[in-house]
Amino acid sequence: MDHKRRNGGPYKGGASQAKRGKTTGEWEDSPSQFEEELSMFDEAEMEAEEMEGQAGHDVIPVGDLFSADLNPRWRRPIAPSLDPLSDTLVFQQIDLDYYLVAGMPGQLQEKVPIIRMFGVTDSGNSVCCHIHGFAPYFYVPAPSGFTSDDLGEFKRELNSVVLKDMRSNKDNISVTVLAVDITRKESMYGYHGKRSLDFLRITMAMPRLIAPAKRVLEQGFKFGHFPINGYQSYEANIDFEIRFMVDSDVVGCCWIELPKNKYRVSLCQYEVDVGWTDFISHPAEGDWQRIAPLRVLSFDIECAGRKGIFPEADKDPVIQIASMVQRQGETEPFIRTVFTLQSCASIVGSQILCFTQEKQLLQSWAEFLRTVDPDIITGYNIQNFDFPYLLNRATVLKANLFSHLGRVRNMKSVLRDQNFQSKQMGRRENKITNIEGRVQFDLLQVLLRDYKLRSYTLNAVSFHFLQEQKEDVQHSIITDLQNGNEQTRRRLAVYCLKDAYLPLRLLQKLMCVINYMEMARVTGVPLTYLLSRGQQIKVVSQLLRQAMKQDLVMPVVKPEGGEDYTGATVIEPEKGYYSVPIATLDFSSLYPSIMMAHNLCYTTLLQKEDFIKTPTGDTFVKSSVRKGLLPEILENLLSARKRAKTELKKETDPFKRQVLDGRQLALKISANSVYGFTGAQVGKLPCLEISQSVTGFGRQMIEQTKQLVESKYTISNGYQADAKVIYGDTDSVMVKLGVATVREAMDIGTKAAEWISSHFTPPIKLEFEKVYYPYLLINKKRYAGLYFSASADMHEKMDCKGIETVRRDNCPLVANLINTCLQRILIDRDPQGAVAHAKEVISDLLCNRIDISQLVITKELTRTAQEYAGKQAHVELAERTRSLCWRTPFPSTHNTTWSSSCPSPC
DNA sequence: TAGTGAACCTAA
DNA sequence: TCAGTTAGGTTCACTA
Structure with a gap:
């Protein structure tokens, strides 16, 4: 049966045909700009492909006949067959999780965790890789007198106590502790003369057994002839995924290579199994910085709500779902579809699938999604609206085939609530939908995290970043449009398509995928953590990686609020209007450079004796005694940033430039968040000695800078006027040099910054940054001025702070x-x-x-x-x-x- | 009517 | 089970 109707011909014919089909109505006099844009896609594809019936703008009355083969573009490219004996398999990993399975060799009874990586090959084939043999573990210090003879007793006793501690044992676990080993380690907290001690490395059968084991050991544990002891635990609070990634040198979104003969193909297209020591993880450098042709799906749903009532999933039907799919790195979506309830007139440049039953619509869309097999799913507020609505609606309609949205067979996507609270972001209630193997990249969440905007509506955001707006359809008339005819539903479909298209455009414009990937690579955490977790996990990931190289282990500290510490100095402003140039000198990356210059770290902190004293009286050993982890991390970050910036200057390929720019940005942000991590009192590893020493040095430096500049640039030293610091905040001073021109202010400012820098320990560096001319200083943290930096002849902007x-x-x-x-x-x-x-x-x-x-x-x-x-x-x-x-x-x-x-x- | 503290948002 | 920091301006409700 021919259920396809092709509106043949090039754009003009199609458009006029579409127009002819319209009835009256003021909105229908001409296609919107967006419709023309859509039709351009069609035209371009017709030329490129010369294929029949695919690029088109079909209307397909589907009924019960939905098939995943309706459009050959939906599927991924056919995967070339793979011979594990002779082929390597290389893919970019984009997400990873783990699952538990019983019956593995050697563990026939007990469940063991298996890491599961999802990824994409260069040729665009998706990969699911099961990684075997990695188990969770943590450390405690060995009690004095402990020898390898005691390991068995310790393990038996711990195992039995943990079993007893479990309230219900529904999995019928009998072995909780897999292994206990003695290993030489040193706590990373505090300097103690590089003395490594015996630690017990306790390997548990499952990640969720770590917490009870830690608890019973902390609360007082007795075994053999050893006295009862409360054990301080180390690294017992590390997410299993992070544990795995750190130990196997995997960073977020890196490329993974499975050498020939080391893996086996188990099920379908590139579903493979490999031992955890058998794969190769490539550092994200050189050629391995590339990004696979990921499939990004953006979608939007429309519901027929009742007048004045926000749609409720138990009552109001889903009437349309628009989807657009784009390959990462390309500029246009290659799939553009709308699933509609009831008939709908054609839209040039997109495919319309019409259903008579809502249940069919939902189930078919899920099938469409599985066929397209996107790596990244985006949209606007999909996390808290579209996905929950669809899932709830599917439950109401008993559309049981709907909720398998992930890449794991027989895994249903379900909703759950998450409460999230932080000083930075306040209380936030979110809904979570599990979709294994696909990264949910809700653009609203990205914007809430990364941009401070007046309004976060899709319309406002699109206008702000793209100077474009949604199609003009009021919410109140959606139901009327649905209940009208195929033309009114067409209008709704255009609206819905645009709402799916805009997030894709925004994602591209803001370079979200690239920037987030670079952040994942730089900090080592999975891509999904960047949207679902806070700042701390990124530092933890880096800290663990650095610590592992030196056999240092991270203690678990119990969260404890305490007194706040003193922060930065804000110099009392000489308020007023300045009609003369004001030079601004800034310490670049002040806090990171202080930590590097003075070797401030957990590992260098002296808790008693004498050594370097910071302004707050805390003591740290010099880097000649032991170089701190934090300074090392910061040096790596900042030198990597320098490299990225150098490469950026040389690079001409626009796509690679974007990657590099995203990289240098991620590196800068990461360096700056290390200080905040040490000061987070309710955090993974607070150390106020570090954070207050950092701000203490900062305060001294800003004061010294003021004195230096005011003592050197004086009339008595032969300068035109006595320089005066009129304001300064944290890492900057604004100086009235008493010169008349921007050029002079720039010259003196540059020399002054260089001279002052020489008074500080490298890599601390004061830089001339800009001249304000004129300058209006209203109050602390409130000022405005014309900003000169690149040229002395033209101001670049009017800079307003705090106003x-x-x-x-x-x-x-x-x-x-x-x-x-x-x-x-x-x-x-x-x-x-x-x-x-x-x-x-x-x-x-x-x-x-x-x-x-x-x-x-x-x-x-x-x-x-x-x-x-x-x-x-x-x-x-x-x-x-x-x-x-x-x-x-x-x-x-x-x-x-x-x-x-x-x-x-x- | 002046003082105080909370809420909010920003600078760095 | 999760949350980066402090300094500081402005408005506004409340109080003595």
Whole structure:
């Protein structure tokens, strides 16, 4: 049966045909820009492929006839057959997890963990690799007098205590402790003369047995003739995946090679088994920095909600699912489909599959997803909306074939709740859907983590980054469009497609995949950790890797809040307006360089005796005695960053440039988060001696810098004027050098930075960064100025710090007003113009010429009137506006839509 | 009406 | 079972 209808011909014919099919309605007079974009894909593909019936814009009334072979593009390329005896298998690993299985050789009764890596080959074939033979373990110090003769007794007793400790033993476990070995290790916390001691390495049968074993050992454990003892445990709080990766030198998203003869093909296309010591992990360098042609699927669903009620999965049906699939590195999606409930008119450049039953639609879409087999799934708020909605809906409809979304056979995707709390991000409730082997890359989550925005709606975000917006369909009319005809449903489908397309575009524009991969490679954690976990795990991963080389082990510390420590100095500002150039000198990577310069580390901290004293009185050994792990990590990060930047300068290939830029960025961020890790009191390994010493050095340095610059650049030393530090914060000083031109300020600033640097221990370095001219210093952490750095002739931007223009808790009217005033003052050098503008806006406000329904008028506006409106106007305006200060309910940051542009003065 | 503390957001 | 740091400005509700 021919159930395909091809709208043949090139774009023009297709479009006109689509138009002819339309009925009346104001929105239908011409295809939207997005529709034209879609049709361009079609045209390009027709030329490239000269294939019939594939690139097309089909409408397929599917009914019960859905088949994964409806479109040959959906499937991955056919996998060339693999002979383990003669072929190596090389793939980029993108995610890994583990599962438990019984009946492995040597462990017939007990379950053992098996690491499972998912990845993609250069030719775009997907790989599932089972890695055998790696077991979880942790350490405790051996009690004094312990010898290898005691190992058996220790192991037996620990095993029995752990078994007893288990409340229920539903798996019928009889062996919990697999092995106990004596090994020479040293605690990484504190310097103790490089004395390695006997540690017991305790290997457990399963990851989840580590915690009870640790607990019984800590609480007081007795075995043989040894007295009862509370054991301090080491590395008992390391995620199993991280443990494996650290021990086998695997970093996130690295390339894995399975040598011939070392693996066996077990099931389907490239599902392989290998021993954990048999594979090769390639460091992400040179050619191994490349990225496999990953398949990225973006999707969006539409629901037919009831009027004014947010759709509920137990009542409101899913009516459309749009999907777009793109290969990483390519610029356009090669699959564009919409699954619709009921008929839908064709859309040039996309394939439409129409269903009569919602259950069929859902199950077919899941089948489509399995066929496409994406490595990365993206979309907007898919984590907390689309996936939960689809899964709940599938349950309601008893669509049992739906919920197998991962790459593991017989593994259902289920929902669970996660509560996440941190000082950095506040409380966050999230829903988690397990989809084994596919990385869920919800663009909303990426944006919430990485960008501070006024609004996080897809529309606002798309406008902000792409200057593009969603198709114009109000939520309230979705149900009406669905209940209309195939033309109204077509309009909905275009809208839905665009909502699937925009996340893909944003992902590309923001280079999320590349940047996150580089972060995973640099820090060593799996890609998924970067979106699901905090900052600490990245440092832990690096710390463990560095420590392992020196047989150092990481203690488990119990979280304990305590007194805060002193942070950085903010120099009291000499507030005012400066119509002369102000040079800014910055210490580059201040905290990392302090830690390197002074060898600050867990491993170098002296808890008693004498040695280097930090400003806070803490003591660390010099690097000649023992070089710290943290300085080593930081040196690696910063030198790798330098290399990346050098390579970046040489590289001409735009794609490789992106990778390198992502890399240097990840390296910088990683270096800066090491300090925060040591200061995180409720963290994996806090050490306030380190963090307070770092800030202590910082305070000394900023003070010394101020004194140096003010003592050298004086009239008595032959300079034009006495230099004056008018402000400084943490790692920077703003200096009024008393010169008239930006050029002079740059020259002196550069020389001063170099000279001052020579007073500090390398790699500490003060750099000339920029000149502000003019400069408006309002208060601590609040200033604005024209920014000169590359050229002395042209300012690059108006730099505003801490002022309302950059804060998200003001309405845009305030931000815009102040921004314009600052432009008048700094760029036009016309304070009267600022006054005039402020007056105008405020009087518009007073005369109700501005729609105030969405604005929040704060005292800041009044103050602005006072500050910028000059002497006479000041009193008058301030008084008139004060009475008008009121507050409309102020929505929280999330889901806030300000009117996209501020009403301009009328 | 001045002082205080919480909430929020930003600088670094 | 998980969470990077401190400094500091502004607004606003509350209190004596």
